[in-house]
Amino acid sequence: MYPYIPTTREDEQEMLKSIGLNSPEDLFSDIPKDLQLNRELNLPKSKSELEVSSYLTALANKNCSISELTCFLGAGAYDHYIPSIINHIISRSEFYTSYTPYQPEISQGTLQYIFEFQTLICNLTGMDVANASLYDGGTAITEAALMAAAHSRKDEIIISKTVRPESIQILKTYAHVQGLKVIEVDMKDGVTDLEALDGLVNDNTAAVVVQSPNFFGIIEDLKATSEIVHKAKKASFIASVDPISLAVLKKPSELGVDIVVGEAQGMGIPVSFGGPYLGFIAARSEYMRKLPGRIVGQTEDKNGKRSFVLTLTAREQHIRREKATSNICSNQGLNVLAATIYMVTMGKEGLKEVALQSTKKAHYAFEQLTKSGKYKPVFDKPFFKEFAVTSDLCPENITKELRKANIIGGYNLGKDYPQLENAVLYAVTEKRTKDEIDRLSSVLEGIK
Secondary structure, eight states: OOSOOOOOHHHHHHHHHHTTOSSGGGGGTTSOGGGSOOSOOOOOOOOOHHHHHHHHHHHHTTOOOTTTSEEOOOTTOOOOOOOHHHHHHHTSHHHHSOOOOSOGGGOHHHHHHHHHHHHHHHHHHOOSEEOBOBSSHHHHHHHHHHHHHHHHTOOEEEEETTSOHHHHHHHHHHHHHHTOEEEEEOEETTEEOHHHHHHHOOTTEEEEEEESSOTTSBOOOHHHHHHHHTTSTTOEEEEEEOGGGGGTSOOGGGGTOSEEEEEOTTTTOOOGGGOOOOEEEEEOGGGGGGOOSBOEEEEEOTTSOEEEEEOSOOBTTTSOGGGOSBSSOOOOHHHHHHHHHHHHHHHHHHHHHHHHHHHHHHHHHHHHHHTTSSSEESOOSOBSSEEEEEOSSOHHHHHHHHHHTTEEOOEEGGGTOGGGTTEEEEEOOTTOOHHHHHHHHHHHHHOO
8 A cells, every 4th residue: 555645636637638638537538438337436435544544454454474373384385484684685675676687787686696596496406407487386387388398399298186286277277278288197195196107108298297295295206207207209207396395305307307397485485375476497408498488697798797698588578479488477586586595595504404394393293193093194105394184074174273273274185186075284394393283283182
């Protein structure tokens, strides 16, 4: 909300006069009358600044944030700790107001942090090249699939049912208008059914998409999956990953992955009621010219100083739309900066500590929740920071009872997987304390 709008009636008339109009309604004269609202907006009478401020404050106070509640909800958005230095830097006007680095000679700061982000993502994933940047993890999967189809000139995308359901829906939406066929491969005990996958991969397969840790938090066998995928000529293996998990797991490049995508929200970006977030994509060098979005290169200026410039860019703003590598990719600049500061601040050991604490605390929570037998494991597989349990209780009732105790509970898996009717997915990050986990267990045990 803008606290003050300085424009007066006289200012409005002066602006209208300068463009040859008499009233604000004239601005919409090109819209046919039958398509216009043709009535006043159904809004209450005007209020004073004090009244409006009081009303909006009361409205905002109806919301509860994770600063007030203990959060065990994940399923794609995670309550990781955000170092204070991140908000301090991204709130500076030169970063907060900048949008896109079209003029490299005056955008060196923006280009540099994009370059550093790409470098860090390549270091984490082991890939040769990374871009900046994508809307979120779901569109990152879609972009990777479209890139793989363009690379192979094939039209079938196979995706595991253990990939986040929202990501599968995003892929299907874009694949439909691109004339691509999306095939879902079944899961077995919470992981991709590799036998079923082996039966689906064929000469028309452009790419296979697997998530690890997958939607249930379980670590997939990427090496075995890679061997199946690469039986098909020019088929690409796409892995969607949690970048924090790469601090303790093998790099995807070591497991035969061709394209790595993921959601970087956990790296210094708040949950924020669902966005904006930060998708990333990294790939082997042979995909470089098909990589969507922006790629920043390092060079030297005429004085020999280190400098940065956009390179290998084929975006719709720069060339004919139909020739662009992507028409949905933008530069999530501020979020790129936040993730870059996070990775640099944490460093190699700090990121490893976040991953280890999340894993250890998640396993402790799993043990506490299942020790009485009231809540049973849904799967028996190694997991990272999320796990699923089931019981005789309705997930909606569990959520309501936990909310009474100021706890945000887990995700109801039955919404996406009918066979997991009473299963709930819990996420545990490094922020959760032993007392918070013990309290979660205690409240769950008390629910009748």
